[in-house]
Amino acid sequence: MKIWITLSFLLLPLSALAQTCLTSISATTPTTSFVINGDGTVTDNRLGLMWMRCSLGQTWLNNSCSGEPLELSWQQALVNAHGYVYANQTGWRVPNVKELASITEGQCVRPAINTSIFPNTPADDFWTSSPAVNDPQRAWVIAFFNSSNSIKDKSLFVYTRLVRTAN
Known part of the structure; x- marks a missing residue:
């Protein structure tokens, strides 16, 4: 049975895995x-x-994101962000849960993000810098599969997008 489920997933058309948006809902x-x-x-x-x-x-x-994104533990994400220089800018950091949630696109899923602005974003979890209040071993993630949020063990390997305060 497990083999059939795996094989049937592989037989899905690629369009079934593409971003889906409801244009009847206003873009967030x-x-x-x-x-x-x-x-x-x-x-x-x-x-x-x-x-x-x-x-x-x-x-x-070429106006797009190429290559495979890194999957990092929470601590690795924070360490990578510290002192990061990108586009001749410093001050990059892992966003808090409210900041990262602010770029989710509520009218879309798989991924739940504006792909014109953030191309080739995996439809998966991304770290925030926000630790779980009641569990020091966990931190908040935002799922760009469907705009949801949850807490995950900090030792898991998850994607990261960095932010900084604009000048």
């Missing part, structure tokens, strides 16, 4: 809310935050 992160800086970053005018358009491990190339 319309492209007009962002300034595209041309250097692999984007500025969110609503919150005054500058985001890396790619996940850590990907490269901004």
Whole structure:
């Protein structure tokens, strides 16, 4: 039975795995809310935050994110962000749970993000810097599969996108 389930998943058309958006719902992160800086970053005018358009491990190339994003433990994500220089900017950090949730796109799933602004984002969990209040071994993640949030063990390997306060 398990073999059949695995094989049937492989037989799904690729379109079944593509982003799905309901245009009858207003966009929560319309492209007009962002300034595209041309250097692999984007500025969110609503919150005054500058985001890396790619996940850590990907490269901004030809107006898209290429390569495989890194999967890091929570501690590795925080360490990687410390002192990170990108697009000649410093001050990059792992976003808190509210900041990361602010870039989820509520009208879309798989991934639940504006793919014009954040191309090739995995439809999976991303670390936040927010630790779980009642469990020091866990921290908050945002799932770009469906815009949900949850807490995960800090030793798990999860994707990361960095942010900084815009100047």
